[in-house]
Amino acid sequence: MTQTSVDVQQQPSGTQTEGAGVSVLPELPVERGSARKPGEEESTSVSNLDRWLARRLLAATGRLPIAIELWDGEQLTVSDESPRFRLRIADRAALWLLAFDPDLQFGELYSDGRLEVEGGLLEFLETVDRALPLSHSNWLSTFIRRARRWLRHNTLARSKANVHHHYDLGNDFYKLWLDEQMLYTCAYFPRPDCSLEEAQVAKMDHVCRKVRLKPGDLVVEAGCGWGALALHMARHYGVKVKAYNISHEQIVYARERARAEGLDDRVEFIEDDWRNIRGTYDAFVSVGMLEHVGPENYRLLGDVIHNCLKPEGLALLHSIGRNVAYPLNAWVDRRIFPGAHPPSLRQIMDILEGWQFSVLDIENLRLHYAKTLEHWLARFEDHVEFIRDMFDDRFIRMWRLYLAASVASFRTGGLQLFQVVFTHPLNNNIPWTREHLYRD
Amino acid sequence: MTQTSVDVQQQPSGTQTEGAGVSVLPELPVERGSARKPGEEESTSVSNLDRWLARRLLAATGRLPIAIELWDGEQLTVSDESPRFRLRIADRAALWLLAFDPDLQFGELYSDGRLEVEGGLLEFLETVDRALPLSHSNWLSTFIRRARRWLRHNTLARSKANVHHHYDLGNDFYKLWLDEQMLYTCAYFPRPDCSLEEAQVAKMDHVCRKVRLKPGDLVVEAGCGWGALALHMARHYGVKVKAYNISHEQIVYARERARAEGLDDRVEFIEDDWRNIRGTYDAFVSVGMLEHVGPENYRLLGDVIHNCLKPEGLALLHSIGRNVAYPLNAWVDRRIFPGAHPPSLRQIMDILEGWQFSVLDIENLRLHYAKTLEHWLARFEDHVEFIRDMFDDRFIRMWRLYLAASVASFRTGGLQLFQVVFTHPLNNNIPWTREHLYRD
Numbered sequence: 001m002t003q004t005s006v007d008v009q010q011q012p013s014g015t016q017t018e019g020a021g022v023s024v025l026p027e028l029p030v031e032r033g034s035a036r037k038p039g040e041e042e043s044t045s046v047s048n049l050d051r052w053l054a055r056r057l058l059a060a061t062g063r064l065p066i067a068i069e070l071w072d073g074e075q076l077t078v079s080d081e082s083p084r085f086r087l088r089i090a091d092r093a094a095l096w097l098l099a100f101d102p103d104l105q106f107g108e109l110y111s112d113g114r115l116e117v118e119g120g121l122l123e124f125l126e127t128v129d130r131a132l133p134l135s136h137s138n139w140l141s142t143f144i145r146r147a148r149r150w151l152r153h154n155t156l157a158r159s160k161a162n163v164h165h166h167y168d169l170g171n172d173f174y175k176l177w178l179d180e181q182m183l184y185t186c187a188y189f190p191r192p193d194c195s196l197e198e199a200q201v202a203k204m205d206h207v208c209r210k211v212r213l214k215p216g217d218l219v220v221e222a223g224c225g226w227g228a229l230a231l232h233m234a235r236h237y238g239v240k241v242k243a244y245n246i247s248h249e250q251i252v253y254a255r256e257r258a259r260a261e262g263l264d265d266r267v268e269f270i271e272d273d274w275r276n277i278r279g280t281y282d283a284f285v286s287v288g289m290l291e292h293v294g295p296e297n298y299r300l301l302g303d304v305i306h307n308c309l310k311p312e313g314l315a316l317l318h319s320i321g322r323n324v325a326y327p328l329n330a331w332v333d334r335r336i337f338p339g340a341h342p343p344s345l346r347q348i349m350d351i352l353e354g355w356q357f358s359v360l361d362i363e364n365l366r367l368h369y370a371k372t373l374e375h376w377l378a379r380f381e382d383h384v385e386f387i388r389d390m391f392d393d394r395f396i397r398m399w400r401l402y403l404a405a406s407v408a409s410f411r412t413g414g415l416q417l418f419q420v421v422f423t424h425p426l427n428n429n430i431p432w433t434r435e436h437l438y439r440d
Numbered sequence: 441m442t443q444t445s446v447d448v449q450q451q452p453s454g455t456q457t458e459g460a461g462v463s464v465l466p467e468l469p470v471e472r473g474s475a476r477k478p479g480e481e482e483s484t485s486v487s488n489l490d491r492w493l494a495r496r497l498l499a500a501t502g503r504l505p506i507a508i509e510l511w512d513g514e515q516l517t518v519s520d521e522s523p524r525f526r527l528r529i530a531d532r533a534a535l536w537l538l539a540f541d542p543d544l545q546f547g548e549l550y551s552d553g554r555l556e557v558e559g560g561l562l563e564f565l566e567t568v569d570r571a572l573p574l575s576h577s578n579w580l581s582t583f584i585r586r587a588r589r590w591l592r593h594n595t596l597a598r599s600k601a602n603v604h605h606h607y608d609l610g611n612d613f614y615k616l617w618l619d620e621q622m623l624y625t626c627a628y629f630p631r632p633d634c635s636l637e638e639a640q641v642a643k644m645d646h647v648c649r650k651v652r653l654k655p656g657d658l659v660v661e662a663g664c665g666w667g668a669l670a671l672h673m674a675r676h677y678g679v680k681v682k683a684y685n686i687s688h689e690q691i692v693y694a695r696e697r698a699r700a701e702g703l704d705d706r707v708e709f710i711e712d713d714w715r716n717i718r719g720t721y722d723a724f725v726s727v728g729m730l731e732h733v734g735p736e737n738y739r740l741l742g743d744v745i746h747n748c749l750k751p752e753g754l755a756l757l758h759s760i761g762r763n764v765a766y767p768l769n770a771w772v773d774r775r776i777f778p779g780a781h782p783p784s785l786r787q788i789m790d791i792l793e794g795w796q797f798s799v800l801d802i803e804n805l806r807l808h809y810a811k812t813l814e815h816w817l818a819r820f821e822d823h824v825e826f827i828r829d830m831f832d833d834r835f836i837r838m839w840r841l842y843l844a845a846s847v848a849s850f851r852t853g854g855l856q857l858f859q860v861v862f863t864h865p866l867n868n869n870i871p872w873t874r875e876h877l878y879r880d
Binding site for chain 1: 570628629630631632763764784785786789792793796797798799800801802803804806807851852853856858865866867868870872873874875877878
């Protein structure tokens with residue numbers, strides 16, 4: 001597989017850029033080159049139809065400063081500005097695949113090294129995302145928009161099969177780029193310059209305060225990952241926790257942590273599905289599971305919460321979301337992430353309305369997730385040589401695309417992060433204001 | 441019209457009861473009596489069919505401790521407890537009207553004095569509201585539920601015609617029971633024991649902070665009432681405001697206040713509809729107007745906000761709402777409050793999704809509106825003798841029912857109060873956290 005210049009590595013890794021604006025890159029030096037594999041047969045020569053297709057593809061992005069470099073080294077642009085990004089397309093088939101099925105092919109071609117992005121992968125994705133959301137449709141821009149959607153879906157929605165596949169990657173892989181407590185969900189940065197470790201602890205406290213934990217409470221957590229939040233609650237809030245997860249590997253890991261800390265009498269990790277939650281609790285929390293539940297199960301999730309939440313209990317759902325629901329691309333739904341879906345607030349109401357749950361508080365932490373992902377991406381790149389010993393180049397390119405596209409989506413509003421606090425409709429034992437979240 | 445014991449006046453008026461729980465009243469002394477007008481012909485005698493109907497009505501409330509006293513003094517109850525409330529029904533027609541069309545008739549009969557509630561009107565409404573929302577349906581409970589809905593709709597949804605009718609009541613009337621700055625919307629009580637005046641000022645500051653006003657900003661307010669918020673913004677935040685309102689009387693009043701304070705160069709009160717908002721602004725705020733917009737206009741409202749909000753502007757909608765949308769009763773819609781509607785969050789998404797607005801923050805101030813209304817009701821009762829000089833007894837009974845039913849609805853979750861902050865999807869100049877709302 002071709003090793004071309006790797007875009008994100010051009011950025012200083014390990015350091016965090018401030019905020020979530022678009023970086024303005026210095027103008028690109030124009031280098032001639034080809035993404036073609038060395039020693040391979042020369043691609044067929046470029047036809048006028050190829051050029052027309054490439055130009056339409058560029059025009060559909062709203063004439064952004066992007067050049068396409070075709071397989072013979074020919075460069076095309078439809079922008080009046082000097083290009084800040086160059087898409088290097090390795091062969092005619094790649095161009096046509098990209099044009100006609102970008103939903104599928106952007107990620108496939110990028111992963112295979114048949115599509116290269118120069119000028120910074122993250123910046124490219126962010127620039128395209130920022131330009132497209134509200135542009136007018138034509139047949140090609142619709143393709144591009146579907147490509148953008150695909151990126152988002154592909155990188156952030158994960159089917160159960162994919163979840164298991166991801167976990168089969170092993171804890172050692174995640175330890176290389178997650179925080180030390182292994183939280184694989186959006187952190188909360190009280191200040192933008194907090195470390196990832198600080199921000200993950202702050203996120204756990206933010207959640208605990210939102211559901212107003214008090215000593216002696218019994219808490220249920222749906223989808224507990226490697227167990228950090230459940231352990232944090234028991235350790236710092238004096239509560240007992242039942243934490244559900246269908247991942248055997250994570251449950252085993254979490255149980256070991258509980259034993260090592262002497263918290264196994266207060267935190268029970270249960271290898272089971274949220275549908276099988278039993279008992280009644282003072283608080284229900286779920287951080288980063290809802291994306292995998294699927295809208296078709298929202299009513300059922302509402303039933304489960306209704307049944308397990310005490311009359312004065314508070315519930316919190318923390319989930320990636322959208323400003324408006326996108327229909328899931330059929331291929332993604334079938335092959336990549338069956339059943340996964342970042343919901344819009346409208347869709348979240350499907351969980352809540354059946355039992356007339358009262359929404360007390362919704363907070364959007366979109367830029368906090370962009371920053372969390374910046375940390376992960378930087379740590380990933382810092383450890384890419386270790387990772388290369390574990391996985392092949394295609395895996396690294398996929399993972400890089402996943403992280404970079406996620407940063408871009410959170411920066412440009414294609415994805416949101418909602419924390420929704422709610423309770424039974426008749427519960428008046430609710431926080432009088434939200435000031436208690438910000439004390440200390 | 442009969443003057444029977446007036447229920448709410450049995451409570452200490454002028455003082456505020458803490459919290460929003462159901463007051464436990466001392467057991468009612470059983471008094472025999474009749475709501476029949478003195479000197480009137482005796483009603484026809486009570487039949488077995490009347491008794492059956494009254495019992496079905498009681499059973500439909502879930503066997504609450506309520507007695508019905510019929511026009512001949514006969515009392516019926518289906519509860520095992522001693523009755524805490526007594527509904528006195530003055531004649532057979534009233535019973536049958538109540539049973540068959542409670543949506544319309546509860547308020548009508550109460551206003552006319554043909555239906556009396558002993559044991560506290562507010563407590564009665566709250567007890568019934570609390571018992572009914574999730575009970576199982578039968579034909580009579582459906583009637584009752586519709587009655588409850590009617591109460592809510594009747595008291596809180598106001599058609600334009602009704603709005604004008606209300607304003608024709610004159611500022612002197614409102615001055616008797618609103619705060620001194622004449623805010624006719626939910627206050628924000630940083631502490632439950634704040635005065636109404638303090639809480640209305642705190643509400644205005646809460647709104648200003650949520651949209652992060654800074655000196656020099658240009659703000660548009662849709663539906664400005666008597667102008668208090670617009671003036672507060674100009675006075676304390678150094679901004680310029682264009683404030684829209686279709687009520688001539690309120691606009692005249694607001695302009696006078698602006699002139700008297702020397703703020704008329706910075707606050708422009710515009711007698712026009714929100715649909716005609718022109719210009720672009722750093723902030724859009726609307727406090728207590730959305731209830732009157734009607735779901736059929738939500739997309740248009742979204743368009744108006746999209747057009748008038750600068751790329752980095754923040755918008756706030758403050759509105760009475762519901763956990764789930766109720767279909768508006770046909771009679772209410774036609775005769776009482778055409779077009780008015782407290783939206784569910786799902787419905788609010790109709791405003792926001794068309795332009796992919798990003799929801800940053802939703803806060804539910806339900807119990808703050810219950811407390812606000814408790815203050816209004818207490819002040820109303822404190823001034824009832826003044827009001828009796830201005831209006832007839834039917835008006836006073838209607839107004840009392842409106843205020844009491846509103847308190848009950850906010851206490852029992854039939855109504856919510858949402859503050860929704862949102863912005864354009866690409867705006868990253870958003871508050872990093874919400875801590876700034878709680879400083880000082």
